Amino acid sequence: MNSARTSPPGRTVRVRAPGKINVFFRVGPLRPDGYHSVASLYLAVSLYEEISATSTAAPGNTRGNTVTSASGRVNTAKDGNIVVRLKGTALNSEGPLAVPLDERNLAVRAARLMADVCENAGAVRLEITKRVPVSGGMGGGSADAAAALLACEKLWDSGLSREEVSHLAAELGADVPFGLLGGAAVGLGVGDELTPALAPSPLHWVLVQADFGLPTPEVFRQLDRMRMADGVEPVVPGQVDPAVLAALRAGDAAALAAVLTNDLQPAAVALAPQLADVLAAGKQHGALATLVSGSGPTIAMLAADEAAALELAGKLAAEGHNCLAVHGPVHGAKIVSDVSR
Secondary structure, eight states: OOOOGOOOOEEEEEEEEEEEEEEEEEEEEEOOTTEEEEEEEEEEEEEEEEEEOOOOOOOHHHHHHHEEEEEEEEEEOOOOOTEEEEEEEOOOOOOGGGGSSSSSSSSHHHHHHHHHHHHEEEEEEEEEEOSOOSSSSSHHHHHHHHHHHHHHHHHTOOOHHHHEEEEEEEETTHHHHHHHHBEEEEEEEETTTEEOOOOOOOOEEEEEESSSSSOOHHHHHHHHHHEEEEEEOOOOOOOOOOHHHHHHHHTOOHHHHHHHHHHHHHHHHHTTTTTTHHHHHHHHTTTTTTETTTTTEEEEESSHHHHHHHHHHHHHTTTTTTEEEEEEBBBBBEEEEEOOO
C-alpha cells in the first residue's frame, strides 16, 4: 500500500443508496451453496441509506462508546483501520434489531474489500445513516454495502470501473449489485444476475414498517419447512412473469397489482401472523395490492398514484401504523458530495 498517495485527512465522500422492494419473487430449490435459486423483479424506491466515508490520519481507538443525537442512538466502533459511526431514524441499537459494527456489518466488509484492492487505501471513518428498516426485507444492509463500496472507491481513487465495483459487490451478497444499479431489474441465479428492466413511469407505494425484524435466512427456512410439509417440489425459476415486465413498461399500476407475487409471503406471515392484519388493512383502505416486501416484515402497498398513496398513508397512520409514501424506480448508489476540509 502506498500511503503517500492516500487521500488527505478530512476528505469526505458521501453516497446514498436506495432500499428496494421485490414486486415479483419466485423461490426455487435450495442450492448446494446454501442459497436458493430465485427469479426476482427488484424495484429501487425513494427510501435511502447514506454513508459518509472520511479519510483519517489514524484509525482511532474508539470501541463501543454510545452517545445520543437528535436523530437517535449513535454507536461508534473500530474495526482495524475502519471506524464506524451509526445513526438514523431506522436504528434500534438494542435487542434483536441491533446493527453490528464489526465484520458482520456489510458496510464494514465492503470497505475492507475495497481496501484489499486499492493500493491507495488508508484509514477511514464510516458514518452510516439508516432509514431503511433493519431486517425489514428491503435490502438496507445491501444498500449500505453498495454505498460503502462506491464511497471508498472514490475516496481512494481506485480507478476501478463500475463493472469491476459490481463484481466486488456480488462477493458481499446477492442484493448488493442491485444497490449499485438501482432502477428496476430482473435478478436470476441467487438474485445477483441482473438485467435492467424498463420502468419509465414512477409507481407509488406505501411502506408499513414493523417494530420487529425477520431474519432473511429464517424466512427461507420456514418456506422450505412449509413446502416439505405440503409435499411441494420447487423448480428453478427461469424468468420473471412477462406480465410484470409489461405492466412496468406501461407504468400501469392496476395491471401490476394483478400480478404481484412473493413466494416468501406465506412463510413471513407464518412467522409473524400479525402481518395478515396489516395486509388486509391496506386493501380495506384502498391499496390496489399489498404484499410482504422480500423476506419481510415490511409491507409494501401499491397505490394508483401519488395522491392515492398519500391518502392511504394518512389512513394507516391514523390507525397507528408506522408508514411512509415512496415512489420507484429511483437511481442506485450515487455520490452526492466529495469535499475536503
